[in-house]
């Protein structure tokens with residue numbers, strides 16, 4: 001899936017940009033590290049944010065791009081909020097961190113989103129002195145190495161596996177060892193955050209608070225747009241339209 005020439009903006013010698021992606025690679029003598037945090041982000045939560053921040057610090061990344069998946073290949077038979085809603089929440093959650101960027105790169109691509117295609121397109125956009133670091137939960141590492149495109153992913157990016165509480169790293173390590181491809185994986189000890197988007201969705205539908213689990217702006221967005229079966233609660237959500245009318 002080659003990038004069309006008109007999609008690339010050439011800003012200076014060796015510096016290209018497409019849409020909302022950060023500019024990196026300007027100085028050919030410097031090696032830059034671009035973190036990519038992929039996910040459904042339905043909704044984004046503090047687990048994603050802490051993992052990305054830790055990767056930024058531990059691996060000396062220059063910036064982390066959060067890319068909500070367009071139509072995630074592995075969630076085709078599940079109900080997922082619109083790309084617009086997931087992108088908006090991701091933008092709100094990352095807006096106060098100077099080295100986090102939310103990107104529409106995958107949301108704006110029609111069809112099913114494959115990580116290998118995304119990485120290949122990024123590889124085509126950035127100069128060779130920009131290394132790609134794909135950040136995922138360590139649980140996802142074991143799956144990725146078995147994907148159809150595993151060889152391409154191994155070639156294109158370093159993997160960063162954020163460990164989730166209760167997760168046995170041995171499964172990921174066995175999968176890496178058993179793979180015919182040379183994966184470069186760094187495991188990160190992320191402070192215990194046993195939270196997931198499914199857990200947050202469940203809490204919203206039961207009328208429970210999301211405070212301290214995701215930034216308040218995301219909670220506000222969820223309530224304002226009635227996502228995840230929002231119910232009237234003492235935390236301020238409203239059912240029905242802006243005037244309290246029910247449809």
Ligand code: ATP
Pocket residue numbers: 038039040041042046047048051135136137138139140162163164190193194195196197198199
């Ligand atoms: P769901 O419960 O719907 O599966 P999720 O919380 O796993 O959602 P995703 O958007 O599917 O969120 O995850 C994006 C990436 O973030 C995945 O690689 C996932 O493993 C990782 N991740 C999710 N939650 C955490 C967490 N608490 N700590 C570290 N990594 C996480």
Ligand code: MG
Pocket residue numbers: none
């Ligand atoms: Mg998940």
